[in-house]
Amino acid sequence: MIDIEQRDNLTGLARSDVAQARLADWQQEGVAEGRVAPVHVMLLGLGRFDTVNLAYGEAVGDGALVTVAQRISHFCEDEFEDGDWIAARIGGGKFLITVREACSRERWQWLGEALADAVAHPIAGLDDGGTLRLWPRVALMRAMPGEGPRMIFDRLGEALEHARSQHGHRVVWADGGLTPRGWPSAQLEADLLTALDRGEIEVVFQPQYCLPEDRLTGAEALARWQHPQLGRIGASTLFAIAERADHVAPLSRHIAQRALTAAAGWPDHLRLSLNVTPADLAAASFASELELLIEFTGFDPKRLTLEITEHVLLSELERSAAMLNDLRSVGVQIALDDFGAGFCNFQYLKILSLDYLKLDRAMVEGIGDAPKDLAVFRAIVAMAKALDLMIIAEGIESSEQRDLIALEGCDYYQGFLRAAPMSGDEFADLASR
Numbered sequence: 001m002i003d004i005e006q007r008d009n010l011t012g013l014a015r016s017d018v019a020q021a022r023l024a025d026w027q028q029e030g031v032a033e034g035r036v037a038p039v040h041v042m043l044l045g046l047g048r049f050d051t052v053n054l055a056y057g058e059a060v061g062d063g064a065l066v067t068v069a070q071r072i073s074h075f076c077e078d079e080f081e082d083g084d085w086i087a088a089r090i091g092g093g094k095f096l097i098t099v100r101e102a103c104s105r106e107r108w109q110w111l112g113e114a115l116a117d118a119v120a121h122p123i124a125g126l127d128d129g130g131t132l133r134l135w136p137r138v139a140l141m142r143a144m145p146g147e148g149p150r151m152i153f154d155r156l157g158e159a160l161e162h163a164r165s166q167h168g169h170r171v172v173w174a175d176g177g178l179t180p181r182g183w184p185s186a187q188l189e190a191d192l193l194t195a196l197d198r199g200e201i202e203v204v205f206q207p208q209y210c211l212p213e214d215r216l217t218g219a220e221a222l223a224r225w226q227h228p229q230l231g232r233i234g235a236s237t238l239f240a241i242a243e244r245a246d247h248v249a250p251l252s253r254h255i256a257q258r259a260l261t262a263a264a265g266w267p268d269h270l271r272l273s274l275n276v277t278p279a280d281l282a283a284a285s286f287a288s289e290l291e292l293l294i295e296f297t298g299f300d301p302k303r304l305t306l307e308i309t310e311h312v313l314l315s316e317l318e319r320s321a322a323m324l325n326d327l328r329s330v331g332v333q334i335a336l337d338d339f340g341a342g343f344c345n346f347q348y349l350k351i352l353s354l355d356y357l358k359l360d361r362a363m364v365e366g367i368g369d370a371p372k373d374l375a376v377f378r379a380i381v382a383m384a385k386a387l388d389l390m391i392i393a394e395g396i397e398s399s400e401q402r403d404l405i406a407l408e409g410c411d412y413y414q415g416f417l418r419a420a421p422m423s424g425d426e427f428a429d430l431a432s433r
Contacts, residue, residue, distance in 0.1 A: 008089040010062060011069035012362055019088035019096050020149040026084070026100050027145055039100050039143045040108050043156040043174075044072070044115065046093030047135040047164060056132070064123055064132055065093065070362055071118050072097065078234030079111060081420065090153075093134075094160075105142065107230050112138040112171045114237045137163045138171045189245035191227065192238075196254050200226050201238075203258045204421040207430065208273070208392065208414045211406040216431065218271030220307070220414065221259035222421055223251070239277060248279035256290065260297040260304075262424040266431050273305040273335065281308075281319075287326045302331035307358060309337045321352050328353055335392065339363070340380070349387060357384045361395025361415075367408075368400050381409050
């Protein structure tokens with residue numbers, strides 16, 4: 001965990017010098033332990049980012065950097081759950097991601113392409129109602145033991161500059177080796193179509209706890225894809241692939257059915273949270289199909305929470321609100337997820353009938369050390385209480401964070417302090433204890 005003093009003031013990621021020190025430490029450990037290629041590094045640069053400040057102003061540019069940083073953090077949390085990683089802002093529109101875990105060259109290239117896709121997604125929230133699109137490029141390395149941070153950064157920087165001069169080259173390698181054959185998007189989408197039948201899509205559960213008792217109250221269901229060649233693919237990337245393959249609806253139904261079936265055997269006081277996608281709300285039959293699935297699995301709808309993000313609500317807000325109201329009429333509760341990630345549209349709080357406000361981890365990371373961060377957190381808590389909303393905090397990693405959010409009136413939390421995402425059997429065992 002990065003201390004507040006070690007973070008970049010704007011984005012909340014690690015500072016460049018902290019990332020270099022961590023990289024040097026890992027390299028030295030690799031030499032001592034005799035590892036062949038223990039560290040993987042990528043440098044992401046935003047093409048022509050200076051023109052964003054000129055066109056929209058520095059405030060929009062800073063907001064875009066914060067959004068990119070949050071997307072990078074979420075991506076790393078999703079994809080590198082089993083490895084050591086650090087993400088840092090190097091300066092301007094450049095970001096460094098360093099990971100220490102077993103990873104093939106093909107997987108590292110695919111991860112670079114997937115991160116570029118995530119960062120390139122349009123950013124909503126401009127004053128005129130428009131969106132901002134950024135153009136990232138990525139340089140990759142598998143750093144060998146003995147290579148210092150300066151050498152690694154120089155080679156990554158040169159490769160990134162070369163990519164900018166080559167049209168159509170979004171991901172390049174900086175180690176002098178041949179670029180492996182990328183995993184074609186069409187092939188990955190085809191793989192997904194059969195992944196459900198092959199049992200490669202699994203559902204894991206992130207435990208949630210209430211405050212101040214610190215008692216288990218339920219779990220959020222999350223999807224993982226164990227791809228036979230690329231390894232584990234996290235939920236965000238999985239759904240991005242499914243969206244391109246027009247396969248979101250079957251994937252969502254699969255995850256919901258498996259999660260509801262597992263949760264039907266939990267003790268009656270535990271709740272289940274499911275994430276809702278844009279494709280779900282776009283389907284006129286979503287509410288009725290979910291009600292049938294709840295009835296089929298025997299799960300009590302009063303124990304179900306649907307988590308929706310601002311991205312889900314970007315279009316047809318009033319129709320989405322009506323559909324969610326139909327589900328609330330049978331007892332399902334609604335949470336606005338990732339609040340504080342990127343641009344916050346308070347219109348959602350006025351139009352939607354909500355039960356929970358789920359705070360993004362960026363809203364709680366610095367509250368123990370930065371007075372301004374704590375002031376913002378208190379203001380959000382006060383607003384939520386005034387709207388009769390319960391608050392769930394994500395990303396709680398220390399007892400100090402937990403104690404502080406409890407003192408400030410937060411109702412629930414989840415995070416690695418108590419438990420990482422776990423299998424259904426592991427959660428059932430936790431619930432029984």
